[in-house]
Amino acid sequence: MTMEWKPTGLGERGSALWDSVTSRYSLRPDELAILADACHEADVIERLKAEFEVRDLITTGSMGQDVAAPHVSEIRQHRATLATLLGKLRLPDDEAGSGGGSASEAGRALVNQRWRPRSAG
Numbered sequence: 232m233t234m235e236w237k238p239t240g241l242g243e244r245g246s247a248l249w250d251s252v253t254s255r256y257s258l259r260p261d262e263l264a265i266l267a268d269a270c271h272e273a274d275v276i277e278r279l280k281a282e283f284e285v286r287d288l289i290t291t292g293s294m295g296q297d298v299a300a301p302h303v304s305e306i307r308q309h310r311a312t313l314a315t316l317l318g319k320l321r322l323p324d325d326e327a328g329s330g331g332g333s334a335s336e337a338g339r340a341l342v343n344q345r346w347r348p349r350s351a352g
Contacts, residue, residue: 238267244277245270252322262320269316272309279306 237249249270252258258266282302292298 236263238270241270242274242277245272245274248273252320256322258320265316265319269313269320272313272316276306276309276313279309282306 237246237253241249249266252266253263279302286300286302288300288303289297290300
């Protein structure tokens with residue numbers, strides 16, 4: 232199944248993530264929805280990272296104490312959300328980095344049966 236739609240409103244990082252996954256794998260509609268959410272999360276993370284360029288990491292709390300600035304915890308939460316979404320896709324690891332144990336190789340082989348890369352052509 233090939234669906235060539237791309238979510239609207241993606242930024243540079245989200246668009247790159249979308250292209251890198253959809254150019255390599257055929258996803259079901261529910262997986263495409265998860266990927267779309269992951270791409271939007273990637274863009275939110277990029278926007279939050281820009282906050283680190285112009286704002287301090289530490290701010291003053293209500294009692295005058297030093298506390299982490301709100302964007303610090305926000306980026307952590309969005310990164311966790313992105314990791315969860317990408318994990319739900321269960322995309323296989325690249326073959327290049329695997330030198331590993333038999334259980335890992337067996338698991339990868341099973342996943343690769345489900346996730347066959349698109350043929351180039």
